[in-house]
Amino acid sequence: MIIVPADALRELGVKIFAAQGTPDEKARFLVDTLIEANLAGHDSHGVHYYVGYSDRVKRGFIDVDAEPAVVKETPTSALVDGRWAFGQVTAMRVAELAVEKARESMVAGVGAFNCNHIGRVGYYTSWAAKQGIIGNMYVNVGNPSACAYNGLGKVLGTNPYSVSVPTGSETPFLVDWATSVVAQGKISVARAKHAKIPTTWTRDKYGRVTDDPNAVYNGGWLLPFSEYKGYGMSMICELLGAVLTGSRTGISGVAEPPSPNGVFMLAVNPEAFVGLDAFTEGASRLLSQMKALPAEAGKRVMVPGEPEKESKERRLREGIPIPDDTWAQIKALCARLGVDMSDTEK
Amino acid sequence: MIIVPADALRELGVKIFAAQGTPDEKARFLVDTLIEANLAGHDSHGVHYYVGYSDRVKRGFIDVDAEPAVVKETPTSALVDGRWAFGQVTAMRVAELAVEKARESMVAGVGAFNCNHIGRVGYYTSWAAKQGIIGNMYVNVGNPSACAYNGLGKVLGTNPYSVSVPTGSETPFLVDWATSVVAQGKISVARAKHAKIPTTWTRDKYGRVTDDPNAVYNGGWLLPFSEYKGYGMSMICELLGAVLTGSRTGISGVAEPPSPNGVFMLAVNPEAFVGLDAFTEGASRLLSQMKALPAEAGKRVMVPGEPEKESKERRLREGIPIPDDTWAQIKALCARLGVDMSDTEK
Numbered sequence: 001m002i003i004v005p006a007d008a009l010r011e012l013g014v015k016i017f018a019a020q021g022t023p024d025e026k027a028r029f030l031v032d033t034l035i036e037a038n039l040a041g042h043d044s045h046g047v048h049y050y051v052g053y054s055d056r057v058k059r060g061f062i063d064v065d066a067e068p069a070v071v072k073e074t075p076t077s078a079l080v081d082g083r084w085a086f087g088q089v090t091a092m093r094v095a096e097l098a099v100e101k102a103r104e105s106m107v108a109g110v111g112a113f114n115c116n117h118i119g120r121v122g123y124y125t126s127w128a129a130k131q132g133i134i135g136n137m138y139v140n141v142g143n144p145s146a147c148a149y150n151g152l153g154k155v156l157g158t159n160p161y162s163v164s165v166p167t168g169s170e171t172p173f174l175v176d177w178a179t180s181v182v183a184q185g186k187i188s189v190a191r192a193k194h195a196k197i198p199t200t201w202t203r204d205k206y207g208r209v210t211d212d213p214n215a216v217y218n219g220g221w222l223l224p225f226s227e228y229k230g231y232g233m234s235m236i237c238e239l240l241g242a243v244l245t246g247s248r249t250g251i252s253g254v255a256e257p258p259s260p261n262g263v264f265m266l267a268v269n270p271e272a273f274v275g276l277d278a279f280t281e282g283a284s285r286l287l288s289q290m291k292a293l294p295a296e297a298g299k300r301v302m303v304p305g306e307p308e309k310e311s312k313e314r315r316l317r318e319g320i321p322i323p324d325d326t327w328a329q330i331k332a333l334c335a336r337l338g339v340d341m342s343d344t345e346k
Numbered sequence: 347m348i349i350v351p352a353d354a355l356r357e358l359g360v361k362i363f364a365a366q367g368t369p370d371e372k373a374r375f376l377v378d379t380l381i382e383a384n385l386a387g388h389d390s391h392g393v394h395y396y397v398g399y400s401d402r403v404k405r406g407f408i409d410v411d412a413e414p415a416v417v418k419e420t421p422t423s424a425l426v427d428g429r430w431a432f433g434q435v436t437a438m439r440v441a442e443l444a445v446e447k448a449r450e451s452m453v454a455g456v457g458a459f460n461c462n463h464i465g466r467v468g469y470y471t472s473w474a475a476k477q478g479i480i481g482n483m484y485v486n487v488g489n490p491s492a493c494a495y496n497g498l499g500k501v502l503g504t505n506p507y508s509v510s511v512p513t514g515s516e517t518p519f520l521v522d523w524a525t526s527v528v529a530q531g532k533i534s535v536a537r538a539k540h541a542k543i544p545t546t547w548t549r550d551k552y553g554r555v556t557d558d559p560n561a562v563y564n565g566g567w568l569l570p571f572s573e574y575k576g577y578g579m580s581m582i583c584e585l586l587g588a589v590l591t592g593s594r595t596g597i598s599g600v601a602e603p604p605s606p607n608g609v610f611m612l613a614v615n616p617e618a619f620v621g622l623d624a625f626t627e628g629a630s631r632l633l634s635q636m637k638a639l640p641a642e643a644g645k646r647v648m649v650p651g652e653p654e655k656e657s658k659e660r661r662l663r664e665g666i667p668i669p670d671d672t673w674a675q676i677k678a679l680c681a682r683l684g685v686d687m688s689d690t691e692k
Contacts, residue, residue, distance in 0.1 A: 076422055076453040077618035107422040107455040107612070111619050134586070136612070148636055150645040155636070163582045173585065175578035207642065226572035232521035232650040235636070236509045239519065240480070243628035244619045251635045266453070266482070266612050272423035273457050273590045282589035289597045290494055290501070290581070296553065299496040304578040 002327050003319040004344060009047055010035050012334075012344045016050050019337040020057050022064040026089055033088045037120040038320045041311030044185025045120040047322070048192075051329045053086070053117075054337070061257040062086055062116050068093045076105045079245065082115035087261050091118035094265050095125075099133045102267035111245035112263040117141075122176030124265070125164035126305070129173070132276050134268040137162045140241030142260035144250035146180040146222040149231035152207050154221040155251040158184050159237035164305070166270070168280030171287045174305030179234035180222040187213045187222070192323040240264040348673050349665040350690065355393055356381050358680075358690045362396050365683040366403050368410040372435055379434045383466040384666045387657030390531025391466040393668070394538075397675045399432070399463075400683070407603040408432055408462050414439045422451045425591065428461035433607050437464035440611050441471075445479045448613035457591035458609040463487075468522030470611070471510035472651070475519070478622050480614040483508045486587030488606035490596035492526040492568040495577035498553050500567040501597040504530050505583035510651070512616070514626030517633045520651030525580035526568040533559045533568070538669040586610040 013031035018024065030053075038046030056062045066085035070078050078097045082090035094110045101108030118124075121137050128135030141157025148155055160183070162176040178184075181201045190197045190213040197213045204210045205219025216222060224230035242249045247262025270279035293301040322330075334341050359377035364370065376399075384392035402408045412431035416424050424443045428436030440456045447454035464470075467483050474481030487503025494501055506529070508522040524530075527547045536543045536559040543559045550556045551565025562568060570576035588595045593608025616625035639647040668676075680687050 072618070074452050074618055076451050079619050105422050105451070106420050107453050109453040109614050109618065134590070148639055148647045150641050151639040151647040152641065153639065155639060165585050173581070175582055177575050177578065225575055228650070229523050229571055232523065235519070235650060236521055238632060239511050239629055243632060244480070244614075244616060244625055246620045246624070249632055251632065266614070268455050268590075268612070270590060272418070272420055272455065273425050274592045278592070279590055283585055286584060286589060286595055286597065290497075293494055293497040293499065293501060295496050295498065301494045301497040304574070304581060
């Protein structure tokens with residue numbers, strides 16, 4: 001494990017993607033989304049993707065300079081062809097359009113197809129919330145890794161869901177979770193750390209219980225969270241993220257590109273209902289009331305988004321921990337691309 | 347346990363609510379929503395509410411002839427004052443407005459306050475889906491019965507969430523679940539049957555593990571499903587269902603009326619994206635693929651909404667089972683209201 005300051009990791013990332021032809025603004029934005037994931041404590045969606053995304057660029061699956069294009073539009077909706085840009089670039093375009101349309105028309109829906117992996121979904125919904133708009137995002141992952149409830153084999157993506165709302169206060173509200181028991185990235189992190197995983201996370205290729213993070217890479221699969229409830233939520237992500245936008249479903253059997261995301265965002269302007277001021281006041285009061293609740297011994301009641309906020313404060317001070325295996329992969333990538341790491345390793 | 351044909355239960359229900367001054371059309375609609383819940387196998391939301399709702403009418407919490415009124419409106423949104431009509435009447439008005447606006451404007455959001463208990467949420471979302479519109483509904487229950495993740499005490503409603511989409515086929519798609527481990531009604535059903543409940547459902551008033559369905563009526567509480575994930579989903583229902591619409595939050599501490607629902611529905615017209623035909627074709631294909639998957643020994647893969655469809659087919663043939671305690675309460679109610687049950691008990 002090594003600890004690297006966020007800014008050093010950021011500058012390294014920008015150099016890595018610039019070395020592959022990514023325009024500066026896109027590289028800075030892309031890297032920011034990954035660093036923010038690490039800062040939030042979600043290393044599964046962080047800088048280990050410097051390696052994964054670079055591999056996809058090399059294999060021709062990511063077009064580093066593509067611009068997403070709107071192919072169908074109404075005052076309340078847009079359908080975006082991501083043109084295989086970095087998924088983050090497409091997802092941000094989705095969020096911008098959704099917020100813009102919700103500002104004008106109160107309620108809006110925006111979808112995207114031909115979209116690469118978009119990273120941590122909460123990045124986009126919490127950005128919307130900072131603009132005073134409620135963000136609601138359903139994402140399908142076209143590369144399946146989870147089973148159906150009662151089913152055998154990989155047919156569903158980890159299919160994340162996220163909602164963030166404006167609170168007008170220091171306390172964020174951000175729900176952002178995979179509909180599998182855990183995100184695929186959490187298994188990668190466990191594997192990089194040579195750690196065991198809980199037996200409730202995965203099954204091996206015969207459907208057997210296992211605590212080995214490698215099983216899922218050897219024909220095994222993730223379980224949906226909470227049995228039929230997580231399965232239902234995951235299916236909603238397939239239907240809204242993929243079928244509604246024309247993206248690839250998890251069960252399609254198509255293997256390439258390796259990790260397409262179908263994205264669907266619903267944006268709601270509180271002005272159409274109680275009004276933004278009344279909404280943020282009510283949200284802020286509710287969240288304060290929750291935080292003040294009595295808790296089980298040794299625990300406290302947090303609101304969704306609060307652990308991430310605390311992690312960010314801590315990691316901005318202390319730096320971001322990177323497992324040795326991940327760091328070795330980043331070093332090998334820099335060697336391949338001729339990126340100088342001397343500033344980062346100081 | 348007695349078994350009653352759906353039609354006999356329906357006619358009895360209409361007589362019960364008519365005897366309390368409910369106009370015929372409203373009584374028939376209200377009773378239909380309850381019978382449909384029983385037919386779907388969700389007895390927790392079924393005809394035992396003949397008793398509960400009648401009690402609320404008697405205590406002045408339900409106005410049997412009120413008409414919900416739109417108090418704020420745009421082409422994509424509406425805010426509805428339910429005026430303490432039967433919650434079902436208000437929720438149906440929400441669904442009708444949302445579908446109408448999504449037909450015209452592609453994406454719409456409709457909220458309601460001053461709304462009584464709306465019953466089974468899937469009734470409204472699946473109605474929208476039958477009109478070719480994707481229905482997405484968040485409901486808060488202002489009468490809390492579940493704890494926060496890590497918290498002690500009742501502060502959250504069972505806060506159901508439902509999504510239904512058009513499939514253009516025999517296979518429905520309907521997600522509809524409480525964000526507590528189970529709906530409160532499932533505890534009532536267990537209590538009526540004098541059955542034990544799983545220890546993962548509730549805690550007693552001291553926060554202790556219990557299998558007694560009575561514990562939750564004696565100061566105990568329900569747990570959110572899947573720890574922080576269900577807690578997050580429940581909080582989304584508080585924020586969108588209650589705070590956004592001006593309804594009462596679970597934590598407010600206000601006890602009356604006894605079971606207000608804050609309702610928020612998002613409706614999406616597939617025509618704004620891949621188009622309705624392409625959507626239903628894709629949805630239908632996806633659902634067929636899921637159903638054809640290999641399953642764990644002795645099980646099969648179903649799609650959300652399928653168990654309810656099968657239950658309805660079976661119960662239309664075989665009748666609806668009513669626990670003895672529930673039946674005794676319905677009989678006592680009929681005696682109080684002077685409703686003749688001889689047709690029902692034939």
